[in-house]
Amino acid sequence: MFFSTIIQRAINWVSRSKISVTGSIIVAILLPVLAISFTFDYFGFIENPYFGFLIYVFMAPLFVLGLILVFVGAVLMPGREDLGIYAFEYFKEQLSRPGRYTRVRRLIYFTIAITLFCGFLVGVVAYGTFRYTASNSFCGQFCHKVMEPEYTTYKNSPHSKVACVECHFGKDATWAERSKFTGIKQLFAVTTNSYSRPILAPIKALRPGRKTCEECHRPEKFQGLMLYSKDSFLPDKNNTKVQTIMIMKVGSGDIEGRTAHGIHWHVSEHQQVFYRAADWAREVITEVRVVESGKKDVVFERIPDSNQDPAPAAIGKLRKMDCVDCHNRPTHIFLQPDEALDRKIAADLIPRYLPYIKAQSLKAITGNYSSTKMARIQISRKLQDWYRTNYPELIQKNPGLLEKAIQGAIGAYEENVFPDMNVTWGTYKSFLGHANGSGCFRCHGKLREKKTRKIISSDCDLCHVILAKDQVGPDILKILKGDQR
Numbered sequence: 001m002f003f004s005t006i007i008q009r010a011i012n013w014v015s016r017s018k019i020s021v022t023g024s025i026i027v028a029i030l031l032p033v034l035a036i037s038f039t040f041d042y043f044g045f046i047e048n049p050y051f052g053f054l055i056y057v058f059m060a061p062l063f064v065l066g067l068i069l070v071f072v073g074a075v076l077m078p079g080r081e082d083l084g085i086y087a088f089e090y091f092k093e094q095l096s097r098p099g100r101y102t103r104v105r106r107l108i109y110f111t112i113a114i115t116l117f118c119g120f121l122v123g124v125v126a127y128g129t130f131r132y133t134a135s136n137s138f139c140g141q142f143c144h145k146v147m148e149p150e151y152t153t154y155k156n157s158p159h160s161k162v163a164c165v166e167c168h169f170g171k172d173a174t175w176a177e178r179s180k181f182t183g184i185k186q187l188f189a190v191t192t193n194s195y196s197r198p199i200l201a202p203i204k205a206l207r208p209g210r211k212t213c214e215e216c217h218r219p220e221k222f223q224g225l226m227l228y229s230k231d232s233f234l235p236d237k238n239n240t241k242v243q244t245i246m247i248m249k250v251g252s253g254d255i256e257g258r259t260a261h262g263i264h265w266h267v268s269e270h271q272q273v274f275y276r277a278a279d280w281a282r283e284v285i286t287e288v289r290v291v292e293s294g295k296k297d298v299v300f301e302r303i304p305d306s307n308q309d310p311a312p313a314a315i316g317k318l319r320k321m322d323c324v325d326c327h328n329r330p331t332h333i334f335l336q337p338d339e340a341l342d343r344k345i346a347a348d349l350i351p352r353y354l355p356y357i358k359a360q361s362l363k364a365i366t367g368n369y370s371s372t373k374m375a376r377i378q379i380s381r382k383l384q385d386w387y388r389t390n391y392p393e394l395i396q397k398n399p400g401l402l403e404k405a406i407q408g409a410i411g412a413y414e415e416n417v418f419p420d421m422n423v424t425w426g427t428y429k430s431f432l433g434h435a436n437g438s439g440c441f442r443c444h445g446k447l448r449e450k451k452t453r454k455i456i457s458s459d460c461d462l463c464h465v466i467l468a469k470d471q472v473g474p475d476i477l478k479i480l481k482g483d484q485r
């Protein structure tokens, strides 16, 4: 009795204006749709990660708009309008007259038809949105400025044909993982300009786990050894080419009777490596555990610093080591300036026969520039000035040579440095080696077994055998290539 009076009053209140009736229709339609969609999203029934886009960016604001309309209509324009068919009273009156039933029925059929048609349209649009938001162009280009560093490096990487979502969600990502990367937060961050520059790595949700990589790679199948060779150019007059040749002990996980060994021992099925870090970037590792098929549990602790600083406190849970703990840059590969230039010289995008070009372009691209545009101007100017002063005849005879070098140097800069996003040389580190004591040396040589005090080895031959280090025309290469009989 009491409730029906309240409802009656509410209906009367709302039905006093067209605006609030429109608002209440929107609210009435969206409420159940939103409730169901939200439940689906929460429990992860819908596979597409951008399902949330539709819910939170499209439907939810519309719902709120509906609510606002109800209030605006009811408060600002009560009873001032001719409500016509909108009014509740109208329906009541029509229904109470027997002859009017057909007209009302027709109205109902018409409404249903319109609703179905609109539903179909919304469905088509939503499907399109789903497809689009999961595409590379949405991920990499929609938020062009924000994703530029990742998109550019991705385009230049061996994985440029793998879709962003294949690594970033994989097939069986949980709701929690997906929702964090659903793009909603990111979209709001982009529209409100509040995203972090640079984007922090790792993104919390971004955990390309073993399954993701193992859709395409099977480290347990790897063979034991792999040849590593790298060409570099010295910063001398001739830009001398030197080569580093190593045998990488890639090893394998255990399969087909082989025991896990070498570098991919860490991702064997039979023992698991866990670790805990003291920082978000996972640079300072405080504890490592090796658990063997639930039997053995070997604990490694951080070797105390000699300067008696208190041991860094761990944050977060134990993390099971997987592919991205070493291959953290499988596709967003940001090179060091030295390497970036070496590649341009090796590909003849910077002419090697221009004296001192390695040294001079290195100087030019490591300057501190406020924008890419400034960088282009400055790199060009610096190189022009230096060669005009030191090699005027050479430049006069062959101006194309310097122009090519300038373009190459600018390319090396633009592919790795993004001033708009505060991404500069070395912002994103690779863990795949041991540059600056990071990467493998976060554990190797830094932790020891708790009981036996045996240090995790950093013996130079543990992971690779160096056959030549920055050598000019190393003999070993001639042997490997079969040039020396």
Ligand code: HEC
Pocket: 136, 139, 140, 147, 150, 151, 154, 159, 162, 163, 164, 165, 166, 167, 168, 199, 200, 201, 202, 203, 206, 207, 208, 324, 327, 328, 329, 330, 331, 332, 428
């Ligand atoms: C081969 C797998 C792979 C592909 C394909 C891929 N990513 Fe990533 N992405 C990663 C990994 C691994 C990380 C770093 C994870 C970590 O450090 O925990 C990452 C990090 C990121 C980050 C955080 C910033 C950073 O550089 O660490 C962004 C943003 C990102 N990716 C966007 C993209 C976009 C956009 C695409 C498609 C154009 C894409 N990714 C394609 C694997 C991938």
Ligand code: HEC
Pocket: 158, 159, 162, 166, 167, 208, 212, 213, 214, 215, 216, 217, 323, 324, 327, 330
């Ligand atoms: C959809 C398939 C696919 C997925 C998923 C994938 N990769 Fe790859 N990956 C490839 C292909 C194809 C190549 C070879 C590209 C080439 O040689 O140009 C490759 C190459 C590589 C290489 C050798 C790179 C080089 O410099 O030659 C490494 C290392 C690698 N992937 C690691 C990973 C890791 C780690 C992950 C998970 C984060 C991953 N991949 C996910 C397909 C994939």
Ligand code: HEC
Pocket: 210, 213, 214, 217, 218, 219, 226, 228, 248, 250, 263, 264, 266, 267, 321, 322, 323, 324, 325, 326, 327, 432
């Ligand atoms: C302990 C660090 C580490 C872990 C963990 C690791 N890798 Fe590697 N992986 C390496 C190193 C080091 C190499 C040697 C290649 C190099 O130096 O460029 C390599 C090589 C590779 C290659 C290239 C092999 C080739 O023949 O070109 C692929 C592909 C690869 N890893 C995939 C994976 C996948 C998939 C996982 C996870 C299941 C994984 N790795 C886990 C360190 C690791």
Ligand code: HEC
Pocket: 249, 260, 261, 262, 263, 265, 266, 273, 274, 275, 285, 288, 290, 300, 321, 325, 326, 431, 432, 433, 439, 440, 441, 442, 443, 444, 455, 456, 457, 462, 463
């Ligand atoms: C999270 C810590 C951690 C990181 C990071 C790490 N390792 Fe290890 N690694 C270990 C532990 C623990 C062992 C086992 C040591 C022992 O049993 O004495 C090990 C053993 C090894 C072995 C010997 C495996 C065998 O038994 O044949 C190789 C090779 C190796 N690591 C290579 C690497 C390379 C290469 C990297 C960097 C790309 C790397 N590791 C990064 C923890 C780590």
Ligand code: HEC
Pocket: 228, 230, 244, 432, 433, 434, 440, 441, 444, 457, 458, 459, 460, 461, 462, 463, 464, 466, 469
């Ligand atoms: C835990 C494994 C591990 C140990 C121990 C280790 N390295 Fe390495 N080393 C690597 C990996 C992985 C790479 C990177 C390969 C790559 O870039 O793909 C590397 C790369 C190198 C390179 C080539 C770098 C370049 O720029 O070309 C040199 C030189 C090198 N290591 C020397 C050493 C020396 C000297 C020691 C002994 C103090 C040592 N390494 C110990 C894993 C190891």
